[in-house]
Amino acid sequence: MPNDIDNAQVRLVEEYLEPEPAKISPGEYVRTRISTLRPPMSKVANPFTLLASLNRTQWLFFLCAFSSWTWDAFDFFTVSLTVQPLAKQFGKTNAQITWGMTLVLMLRSVGAVIFGLLSDRYGRKWPFIINNLLFVVLELGTGFTSTYGSFLACRALFGIAMGGLYGNAAATALEDAPSEARGVLSGIFQAGYAFGYLLATAFSRGLVNTTVYGWRPLFWFGACPPVLIIVFRLCLPETTAYRERAAIRNSTHHATKTFLEEGRLALKNHWLMFVYMVLFMSGFSFMGHGSQDLYPTLLTNQFGFSPDALTVTQVVANLGSITGCITAGHVSEIFGRRLTVIVYCVVGSALIYPYTYVSTTAVMASAFFLQFCIQGAFGVVPSHLTELSPGSLRTFMVGTSYQLGNLVSAASSTIEATMGERYPLPPTKKGVKRYNYGLVICIFLACSVGFTLILTLIGPERKDVSLKVLHPPEIEGHSGHKEKNVGDVGAKESV
Template sequence: MFFLVAFLAWSWDAFDFFTVSLTVPELAKQFGKTNTDITWGITLVLMLRSVGAIIFGIAADRYGRKWPFVVNNVLFIVLELGTGFTQTYNEFLAVRALFGIAMGGLYGNAAATALEDCPEAARGIISGMLQQGYAFGYLLATVFARGLVNTTPHGWRPLFWFGACPPVLIIAFRLCLPETKSYRERVRVRSAGSNVGKTFIAEGKVALRRHWLILVYMVLLMAGFNFMSHGSQDLYPTMLTNQYNFSPNAVTVTQVVANLGAMLGGTMIGYCSQIVGRRFSIIFICVIGGALLYPYTFTSSHAVIAAAFFEQFCVQGAWGVIPVHLMEMSPGSFRTFVVGTSYQLGNLVSSASSTIESTIGERFPLPPKGKVKRYEYGIVICIFMGCVYAYVILLTFIGPEYRNRHFDVEYDRDMEEAAGRDAIERIAHETDGSQRAGSEVDEKGVRRREMA
């Protein structure tokens, strides 16, 4: 249930993000702007996500996973509705900027909720499946954009109004679940001291002193990964329609198939990382992805569907390793904050991906189609992604790996220094005692059933 609620929330986070990517031409026409102007709405979201990651990450590590998660989804409802009612370009940018803060707070919380209590042997596949909430959300956005955009008198707005509805159900789902066992153990250790807040601050100081270098590395790594995903996806629908004259139906089919490849790739490579290692899995699949860039961006016929499937298999295959890789590298007391903030600071660095590609692409004009200006976006995406793959491979190669690291508080040396070994041993002893008592109750129940 923890995995499922995290997966659904992360999927809808992606859905809300891609509603803009999939309606760039319609939004440009509505507000009298160019496609590049509208991509600033995407860029603002990416730039401000780190603010949300910091705010909600600290809140989740201090006060629990549940309520920051709920607040996050309430903001999704309000701001997605607000986007659907904007009347001017400035209003649109303002609402999307606020949406960036809300979106930024979810990733770290979702990863911690899904993986903290997960058995070690299952971490790889659970990580891969969780990350593919991103691709699943993209797929849903593609399908609903085709069904809701320009099929009513309200144009693009129904897609955003619809996007505000499912978070209501996700909130109800999360309210039915408790905090994770790992978080509850940490609360008990902090409560054993004289001051919970003081202990939490002490944990932060210890984590920063011991792990500052790995935190910098995680931000640099996530910058590469975010350039990889946004560079390959954000402007791709525009390339298909503008450069290769694909119909809306053809774009929809291509995007759906690509995201099916992404979900398969993330799950498979995430699972393989449990066997062959996190770093090897990332490097291997990035090499394959680089080899597929030419057909992905230079195939002008509908055969590009196959290239899109396998390219996104590789992109999200590498991404499937990331949730558990970040969790295993993060300090135990600040997993939500560190995972979310490193991911979103990487987003901040890569926030101008679509704007960069769009701006450079406009330097390569093609013959116009009527009054519509056309540009050779494919060559830009291909070169851009080649550089990104090389960067990710290099950084992954030189970085560390902590496969199957223990998440329980009794193995956390940072917590031991901040709260004292006595507090951890006392909580561990109480936990063992309660487990033994529960085991005895279970055994008695089994004996009674056998006698009956």
């Protein structure tokens, strides 16, 4: 009897939950890379109409996910914005302090794997809550560190906690939303990253070095909002998409075995797609972190910006990021995911030089439009990754590919800082050492944008694929025709 159940369970998973993607020959795939860029020119309602199509529960899911992603970014950039005070506190160089960012990026993939699997097996709710609880503990811990070693230890553990959030938050925000609103919601959701950076910039100006505690109040404050986000999530149920999939698993009476079989088949059928998603996100991460993480240091050390000028420039840049994300997410519904990313990369590449070489406050214009393009292209990422991922491992594949991309690009700020110190500039009148960070960031960004553009051109697209799970009649014990999980089929193409 157990063998019969196990065999039936395997057949159920193979037939209904994880169908193998449609195959296409390598030659045909290569030949269609240009032709598939043709804009679908889908008729899309204005974004306000699309947003109005969400019901109350869908809005609450989205707002909760958006809030958590915003604060994830806030917590990450607390180090980026306090590099020089931290270096002074611990008696280290700027390059050594940037390891506090590098370790976070390196270990995010560990958190993505752990919390991604937990979220796909046990639901979005409790892994999300645990993530935010860890934010509270570790952000407080960072604020109380007294040695360089303990600072790095806290940030390393923080990386694991932060890595587990993205896939869960993206699934919570998008999987129950109407498909036609997915693009604009994707853009708004991803804009939470830039909004978090903007908030970190503003609060760092008000909290860093304005009291006897120096940089620490920024980290102490960062531990507070996750408490409210935890309460918010406690008041919400599981997403409908997850409950539907859980119901199918539970109908086999072997939910864990079914989940493991789903995972095996998903990786077997979609491993090449997963590899592509990691490479794709590596390019995006190189662009994002290469353009942002060391930029405050460039403005203050090389260009001599005052704290006020730095704050205004960063706020303007992040307003560009937010505007770009929302715009890209929405227009990708009209022109397609890949073409939108390619256009943003091409336009952004023309802005790299002024972004890194204009040494006056006029650089704010370059900062706005470059981040409109670089971070704006990120507005396509949540919906694009979600559509490329198989439903049974959606949180795992979205979160892990995103964070493995961060792992590959983890040393961006450290590379830029180390290379920049090889190009010294005349010191300030007070004897402070200066370095040509602009040259290094300019070259680094040009390479990153080119890499991302090529990866997008050769990659697949599954715009408009359904994310819902249909209940096959056979699973419920009735006769009838087979209905497959449309969340994993109906794609334009596969790799």
